[in-house]
Amino acid sequence: MVNQISDIKQSCVRCGEKALITDAETGEIFCGDCGFVLSDRIENTGPERRSFSNDGLDRSRVGAGTSITMHDMGLSTVINTTNTDATGKPLSNSMKNTLKRLRMWDSRSQAHSSVERNLRQALSEMDKIKDKLFLSDSVMEKAAYIYRKAVDKKLVKGRSISACMASALYAACREVGTPRTINDIAETTNTKRKDLTRCYRLLVKELDLKIPVVNSVQNVARIASKIGISEKTKRLATEILRKAEENEISAGKDPMGLAATALYISCVEMGEYCTQRDLATAAGVTEVTIRNRKKGLLEVLN
């Protein structure tokens, strides 16, 4: 899941090394040398499925590939709209009428049942979010799978499509280990956090999803890269979190808050200048939360 990029044109902004690494699972590019996260965006590294060459190896012959992220799995068929026969001669009037009706039924059968309409809308909405949140294909596939299961179980009926879609997305992120918070998703999908969490809980319960506990260590890298914190300080923060987990004070706490606090403590320890406010905004929590966590963390450390 972690791949070295060999032919990357970029080098690390911080240390200049060319040892960039992609994590396809979390959708991040980071420096293998100093750990600096260059971007949590990942380009589509899969094979280009279109080809403009004229040799016999034209890959476009295979089409776009099937995917559950498309409402018809990418296997749509369309009846040509030109009213000519195979030799190019115009059709008779009665044949034109027959084809017109066929086209109508063809398109109805594909996307006009309520379930398909719902899927079509949700999946196209999901695709827009993908770009905004820089999500990887594996997250999208998983999200689409979860959403389909939700539709099958009739969980979407009576709830807003975007809220269900957003929670499927969030669940997929959690399953895959891509660090995105509920707030990230709520903002980009224009859903209220409240609706999203409610829907998410429902999905987890009804679909029996096994969601791993969030690892605060992952969040350290994310926050640190946002405000530019040194690798040494990051390591110390990770160490602090490990101790916190040993002492079981991390249970039930907001992992983002914990990560931010660990970073804050390390910054103070290492003499690196960083205010609580900076960290709080980067982590999406409040300064008060950082202070509250700090009490607990400091107790463990001494």
Added chain:
DNA sequence: TAAGATAAGAGGGACAT
């Protein structure tokens, strides 16, 4: 200006009724 303290309020889980 940054950090600490305090209070009020929201939302949800656990548990009892």
Added chain:
DNA sequence: ATGTCAGTCTTATCTTA
């Protein structure tokens, strides 16, 4: 099904260094 409780996080405001 409904209510209560402890615990968490947020927002807002005030004080301290």
